[in-house]
Amino acid sequence: MDRKQDQTADERGAIGTQATERRPDGGATRDGGGATRRRGPKLEDAILDAAWDVLVEHGYHGFTYEAVAARAGTSRPVLYRRWPQRDDLLLATLTKFWQPIAVPDTGSLRDDAIGFLRNADADRAGMITLMSVQLVDYFRDTGTSLGELRDTLLPPGRPTAFEMIVARAVERGELPDVPRSSRVVNLPLDLLRHDLFMTMRPVPYESIAEIVDAVWLPLLTAPETRPAYPPP
Amino acid sequence: MDRKQDQTADERGAIGTQATERRPDGGATRDGGGATRRRGPKLEDAILDAAWDVLVEHGYHGFTYEAVAARAGTSRPVLYRRWPQRDDLLLATLTKFWQPIAVPDTGSLRDDAIGFLRNADADRAGMITLMSVQLVDYFRDTGTSLGELRDTLLPPGRPTAFEMIVARAVERGELPDVPRSSRVVNLPLDLLRHDLFMTMRPVPYESIAEIVDAVWLPLLTAPETRPAYPPP
DNA sequence: CTTATTAGATACAGTCACGTATCCTAAGGA
DNA sequence: TCCTTAGGATACGTGACTGTATCTAATAAG
Numbered sequence: 001m002d003r004k005q006d007q008t009a010d011e012r013g014a015i016g017t018q019a020t021e022r023r024p025d026g027g028a029t030r031d032g033g034g035a036t037r038r039r040g041p042k043l044e045d046a047i048l049d050a051a052w053d054v055l056v057e058h059g060y061h062g063f064t065y066e067a068v069a070a071r072a073g074t075s076r077p078v079l080y081r082r083w084p085q086r087d088d089l090l091l092a093t094l095t096k097f098w099q100p101i102a103v104p105d106t107g108s109l110r111d112d113a114i115g116f117l118r119n120a121d122a123d124r125a126g127m128i129t130l131m132s133v134q135l136v137d138y139f140r141d142t143g144t145s146l147g148e149l150r151d152t153l154l155p156p157g158r159p160t161a162f163e164m165i166v167a168r169a170v171e172r173g174e175l176p177d178v179p180r181s182s183r184v185v186n187l188p189l190d191l192l193r194h195d196l197f198m199t200m201r202p203v204p205y206e207s208i209a210e211i212v213d214a215v216w217l218p219l220l221t222a223p224e225t226r227p228a229y230p231p232p
Numbered sequence: 233m234d235r236k237q238d239q240t241a242d243e244r245g246a247i248g249t250q251a252t253e254r255r256p257d258g259g260a261t262r263d264g265g266g267a268t269r270r271r272g273p274k275l276e277d278a279i280l281d282a283a284w285d286v287l288v289e290h291g292y293h294g295f296t297y298e299a300v301a302a303r304a305g306t307s308r309p310v311l312y313r314r315w316p317q318r319d320d321l322l323l324a325t326l327t328k329f330w331q332p333i334a335v336p337d338t339g340s341l342r343d344d345a346i347g348f349l350r351n352a353d354a355d356r357a358g359m360i361t362l363m364s365v366q367l368v369d370y371f372r373d374t375g376t377s378l379g380e381l382r383d384t385l386l387p388p389g390r391p392t393a394f395e396m397i398v399a400r401a402v403e404r405g406e407l408p409d410v411p412r413s414s415r416v417v418n419l420p421l422d423l424l425r426h427d428l429f430m431t432m433r434p435v436p437y438e439s440i441a442e443i444v445d446a447v448w449l450p451l452l453t454a455p456e457t458r459p460a461y462p463p464p
Numbered sequence: 465c466t467t468a469t470t471a472g473a474t475a476c477a478g479t480c481a482c483g484t485a486t487c488c489t490a491a492g493g494a
Numbered sequence: 495t496c497c498t499t500a501g502g503a504t505a506c507g508t509g510a511c512t513g514t515a516t517c518t519a520a521t522a523a524g
Contacts, residue, residue: 077472211415214415
């Protein structure tokens with residue numbers, strides 16, 4: 001089995017010299033030809049970093065092997081060797097960057113809530129949420145949804161941030177110890193997420209404060225819920 | 233300046249006979265060659281219908297001139313003559329199908345709210361919301377957001393559905409006449425939309441009832457909101 | 465130093481969509 | 495009826511991306 005594809009040694013030599021300007025980050029990329037060559041986990045990290053950047057900048061639609069390879073300063077075959085499917089690359093990227101949001105413990109229900117929402121809105125966490133919107137095409141293809149993706153990436157069974165915040169407030173005696181629906185408890189994050197979806201931009205502090213002060217806190221201290229009527 | 237592209241009459245004739253199986257809807261598409269040919273507004277309607285179908289089925293990513301033309305049983309040039317840009321075609325499609333959601337008037341605050349949410353969840357309205365999620369790529373490209381699109385398509389200045397519902401409840405004496413923030417008043421639709429986003433599926437009745445009974449109604453009758461603290 | 469890996473650079477064939485140009489002819493008004 | 499308009503079919507060149515198959519040379523292990 002000798003070379004099925006014909007190409008003269010001249011071509012090879014000619015080509016080998018050109019096209020050596022890439023690798024925005026670590027690589028030396030000298031002209032002569034002796035660029036540093038990454039391997040193993042180090043290379044893998046660099047690729048996933050690049051993949052994340054591409055995903056954030058161009059969305060799922062622009063999340064191609066071509067773009068990621070170029071961004072990482074490597075070539076497509078290197079990616080295919082590790083992640084044969086686009087999903088694999090995507091999942092690997094998400095799991096690397098999807099980190100839980102810090103839950104503050106200030107001793108005040110309101111400050112905990114606002115602090116958490118600000119954490120959720122800022123930094124990478126907000127970007128995750130914004131970017132997850134870019135994945136609709138992925139959800140289409142796989143028949144899944146954002147909710148399912150979240151359940152996949154977050155460890156199940158663990159109490160949510162607001163469940164913890166409310167529990168602590170109850171312990172302190174700041175809130176009465178009555179049963180509360182999951183919807184009510186987690187309302188602030190849902191509203192923040194909704195705002196992110198609608199505006200595709202970070203949510204201003206005023207909106208966060210409004211969610212907590214005008215919606216959540218009054219609701220937590222509101223009188224008992226009346227029973228639901230039967231459906232028509 | 234005569235025919236720059238060379239093709240013999242034989243080719244033409246040979247080609248003309250084949251490829252005559254399309255137009256799922258109205259067209260006769262006889263074999264001999266005398267298919268009915270639509271024109272003007274009639275054709276335009278058919279195209280936009282097809283465009284809508286394509287958008288719903290394949291999302292913005294699959295919303296190509298190619299796909300729409302095939303679906304409408306016509307050819308790409310016909311589309312390009314009317315809508316030179318992809319956005320034009322998209323906007324035309326959306327404006328045709330983006331219709332306001334019916335607001336029931338039952339004489340009961342709760343029934344109005346639940347009825348409206350069910351209307352919003354059902355039929356085309358729900359599809360619009362679901363489908364609008366498909367447009368993230370469009371929002372990327374244009375730098376806009378879902379909120380802006382909604383503001384573009386909905387007539388501005390008009391009171392929202394829930395503003396009307398609340399106003400009527402106040403008139404009936406079912407609610408006290410106190411100032412309420414826009415966020416509180418429109419909360420149910422935001423929560424419904426959030427559920428649609430997260431699950432990509434119609435929202436079950438139980439969720440709608442929960443939004444109204446466990447969140448909105450208690451909130452509307454909750455004690456006065458405390459003033460917001462200054463931002464840190 | 466020697467040797468097995470494997471990153472990195474091509475090449476290639478195939479697909480899909482784009483945007484435009486061209487021609488044929490059905491539809492509909494004069 | 496004739497004639498203008500425009501729908502419809504098709505071709506063409508281009509560009510992006512896909513998977514895969516090579517070959518080279520850098521790297522690490524021995």
